[in-house]
Amino acid sequence: xxxxxxxxxxxxxxxxxxxxxxxxxxxxxxxxxxxxxxxxxxxxxxxxxxxxxxxxxxxxxxxxxxxxxxxxxxxxxxxxxxxxxxxxxxxxxxxxxxxxxxxxxxxxxxxxxxxxxxxxxxxxxxxxxxxxxxxxxxxxxxxxxxxxxxxxxxxxxxxxxxxxxxxxxxxxxxxxxxxxxxxxxxxxxxxxxxxxxxxxxxxxxxxxxxxxxxxxxxxxxxxxxxxxxxxxxxxxxxxxxxxxxxxxxxxxxxxxxxxxxxxxxxxxxxxxxxxxxxxxxxxxxxxxxxxxxxxxxxxxxxxxxxxxxxxxxxxxxxxxxxxxxxxxxxxxxxxxxxxxxxxxxxxxxxxxxxxxxxxxxxxxxxxxxxxxxxxxxxxxxxxxxxxxxxxxxxxxxxxxxxxxxxxxxxxxxxxxxxxxxx
Amino acid sequence: xxxxxxxxxxxxxxxxxxxxxxxxxxxxxxxxxxxxxxxxxxxxxxxxxxxxxxxxxxxxxxxxxxxxxxxxxxxxxxxxxxxxxxxxxxxxxxxxxxxxxxxxxxxxxxxxxxxxxxxxxxxxxxxxxxxxxxxxxxxxxxxxxxxxxxxxxxxxxxxxxxxxxxxxxxxxxxxxxxxxxxxxxxxxxxxxxxxxxxxxxxxxxxxxxxxxxxxxxxxxxxxxxxxxxxxxxxxxxxxxxxxxxxxxxxxxxxxxxxxxxxxxxxxxxxxxxxxxxxxxxxxxxxxxxxxxxxxxxxxxxxxxxxxxxxxxxxxxxxxxxxxxxxxxxxxxxxxxxxxxxxxxxxxxxxxxxxxxxxxxxxxxxxxxxxxxxxxxxxxxxxxxxxxxxxxxxxxxxxxxxxxxxxxxxxxxxxxxxxxxxxxxxxxxxxxxxxxxxxxxxxxxxxxx
Numbered sequence: 001x002x003x004x005x006x007x008x009x010x011x012x013x014x015x016x017x018x019x020x021x022x023x024x025x026x027x028x029x030x031x032x033x034x035x036x037x038x039x040x041x042x043x044x045x046x047x048x049x050x051x052x053x054x055x056x057x058x059x060x061x062x063x064x065x066x067x068x069x070x071x072x073x074x075x076x077x078x079x080x081x082x083x084x085x086x087x088x089x090x091x092x093x094x095x096x097x098x099x100x101x102x103x104x105x106x107x108x109x110x111x112x113x114x115x116x117x118x119x120x121x122x123x124x125x126x127x128x129x130x131x132x133x134x135x136x137x138x139x140x141x142x143x144x145x146x147x148x149x150x151x152x153x154x155x156x157x158x159x160x161x162x163x164x165x166x167x168x169x170x171x172x173x174x175x176x177x178x179x180x181x182x183x184x185x186x187x188x189x190x191x192x193x194x195x196x197x198x199x200x201x202x203x204x205x206x207x208x209x210x211x212x213x214x215x216x217x218x219x220x221x222x223x224x225x226x227x228x229x230x231x232x233x234x235x236x237x238x239x240x241x242x243x244x245x246x247x248x249x250x251x252x253x254x255x256x257x258x259x260x261x262x263x264x265x266x267x268x269x270x271x272x273x274x275x276x277x278x279x280x281x282x283x284x285x286x287x288x289x290x291x292x293x294x295x296x297x298x299x300x301x302x303x304x305x306x307x308x309x310x311x312x313x314x315x316x317x318x319x320x321x322x323x324x325x326x327x328x329x330x331x332x333x334x335x336x337x338x339x340x341x342x343x344x345x346x347x348x349x350x351x352x353x354x355x356x357x358x359x360x361x362x363x364x365x366x367x368x369x370x371x372x373x374x375x376x377x378x379x380x381x382x383x384x385x386x387x388x389x390x391x392x393x394x395x396x397x398x399x400x401x402x403x404x405x406x407x408x409x410x411x412x413x414x415x416x417x418x419x420x421x422x
Numbered sequence: 423x424x425x426x427x428x429x430x431x432x433x434x435x436x437x438x439x440x441x442x443x444x445x446x447x448x449x450x451x452x453x454x455x456x457x458x459x460x461x462x463x464x465x466x467x468x469x470x471x472x473x474x475x476x477x478x479x480x481x482x483x484x485x486x487x488x489x490x491x492x493x494x495x496x497x498x499x500x501x502x503x504x505x506x507x508x509x510x511x512x513x514x515x516x517x518x519x520x521x522x523x524x525x526x527x528x529x530x531x532x533x534x535x536x537x538x539x540x541x542x543x544x545x546x547x548x549x550x551x552x553x554x555x556x557x558x559x560x561x562x563x564x565x566x567x568x569x570x571x572x573x574x575x576x577x578x579x580x581x582x583x584x585x586x587x588x589x590x591x592x593x594x595x596x597x598x599x600x601x602x603x604x605x606x607x608x609x610x611x612x613x614x615x616x617x618x619x620x621x622x623x624x625x626x627x628x629x630x631x632x633x634x635x636x637x638x639x640x641x642x643x644x645x646x647x648x649x650x651x652x653x654x655x656x657x658x659x660x661x662x663x664x665x666x667x668x669x670x671x672x673x674x675x676x677x678x679x680x681x682x683x684x685x686x687x688x689x690x691x692x693x694x695x696x697x698x699x700x701x702x703x704x705x706x707x708x709x710x711x712x713x714x715x716x717x718x719x720x721x722x723x724x725x726x727x728x729x730x731x732x733x734x735x736x737x738x739x740x741x742x743x744x745x746x747x748x749x750x751x752x753x754x755x756x757x758x759x760x761x762x763x764x765x766x767x768x769x770x771x772x773x774x775x776x777x778x779x780x781x782x783x784x785x786x787x788x789x790x791x792x793x794x795x796x797x798x799x800x801x802x803x804x805x806x807x808x809x810x811x812x813x814x815x816x817x818x819x820x821x822x823x824x825x826x827x828x829x830x831x832x833x834x835x836x837x838x839x840x841x842x843x844x845x846x847x848x849x850x851x852x853x854x855x856x857x858x859x860x861x862x863x864x865x866x867x868x869x870x
Binding site: 040042210278 | 653656662664666667668670671675676678679697700
């Protein structure tokens, strides 16, 4: 038996710059806060939800059961099961797909998808030599044997290892990878700054309209997205120095996402469950796809979503024109711009095994309430930020409105999904 | 807490202040609790409404001790309450009967005991109307003379009201829920209510909207009404969302982040309720702000914001929710509750704008009540005096200590005291109570 999996609504914390107002909050704290806001919005205190799936990209080993522990700290029934999933920056969308699929199969009737990241709460680990020394000392039988291994410790071994977002197979950071892509596709600085400015302006307008009143719950006295610069402009952004791609690079701190702290959740359910519980129904999850490129072999690291979107649209018999709204995660302004160029590139799309190019889109339909450049990008949370936001926007446009989500992720992967207003 | 405040509350400070005549305030009986000692029942002129209502409440009563002789007789032990049915009292010489009942009772009343007098609204000949007003003077004075947290209440009951109309009121007054209501008088009309006993959870399954619910009195209202069975829709401005969510989750309700001054606030409340397949039994307009300044320093902006939030916004919301065509609006037989303030009733230096808005609320409920009577919707207000909240906690210590002691109970009230009074007004069996302003002020020395 199959069911429609629908987005009921969502809740997230405001997002803030790493080391900012949420510096003392852990992933556990942030995810619990996002869950509690969702529970309050929909009156779920003490309710048993089918399953909660969430994750974090930067996670302490002690947080091996992060989501379940957050559920136990939340107002949900402790009988609500949970699991951790991780799909790099696509985590919040991957958890949505996981929950939606279970609902469609009738395995659960309701579920919460989420994601959280705190670059302030990043796990700091010890070096490999120090770890070996500690293990040896730990397994020693006598006090003398316990002390002996420490003789081999060198000062360099004591340096803590902060996690980095470099690609293990190329040694390049994500920004460095994207700088190569930006140059290869000929994306100009002006285009990137225009996209970044538009993101801030769209987000600011949405906040002013009260659009986020039922999508965000304040946290630690922060009531709105703290990275947002409503008064930024192309002129201001043009003054920033390049951050990636050398001194002639076009990618700056202004047109790249900032390291961020925050958590997001989306409530999904079968249509039957939503009706029985008098819950709003915003949009159904129509389809999803994950794809990967061979970035160690030279492919553009963050263009995984192109093949994913192409295959999904072909399967659904849809074109880009069928979408009222399109959300492309703004890892970097140039990621969005290269994705748009690649969609409209016949050779590139055929090279991915698609029937042809996907075409162009009307930019007025893109990221209409801003995206990661202005909101921030707590890695795993972003997908679960986009899903309820898009679902609400589609619902406002009326039943049948379709939306496309495209998210790039580390490892050359891309996660995409289609929502349709009910 | 400042150094002076710490010293005042230290054991030494307490001993010194006790010597100086500042007694430790009495601990009040609260919640759905009855007096410990017996409830004494008396009637002047043969009225039997009180005895019929006591039977409905299921509480045993005892005969009164009457002061008729030379030496004042006593009860021998503490009594819990004295309920006097004075509904047939219309002559000055009948006031002597009341004195003879009160004298032994006031002496014997336990801590947090209750003196309750039932009377008729002023009517009849000149003497009868003078006597009706005399009872009010007696009630107010007894309230001031009672000690140990005991309170006095005068209930004016319409001639054709029955025990079913009075049961929720008399239950509220006798129970600990009315802990901080003292020296007050209000009306109970005939509403032809079924003769049901006092309900333990009168709001079971009913949807109640509470604005300003994130903290203080609003949060206490949400908690108390949820205890009485209500499904709470907790509303506060979006920046207060974190605390609001915590309250909503605690009471198993829903949170709606909403600025009540928004033009579409009423519709958004209604659609939130309609989405859940419900209608509103009651709305508690608790959200309010202060922008205190002496009148000479009050500009148009300070004036406008207070009147907008405290008065105009709830009128707009009421208009939408009272429209029978609004899905998720207020049901027939519903309840509208405003929050007035003793500052509004008595005036308060530095609060012209606030006093205007809060006295305005008192005027509003009096105006709305008769117009909504046909739909059995009651409209009432509570007027808190000094209540211990985060807000009043910011008043400088000495000033605060003076404020909190300037009432017959020598202490500040708790948020739950306001909440309990609201819960009583929301009770479906309080149908006969409408257009009233009940002060929850411990009989504050100011504010009539």
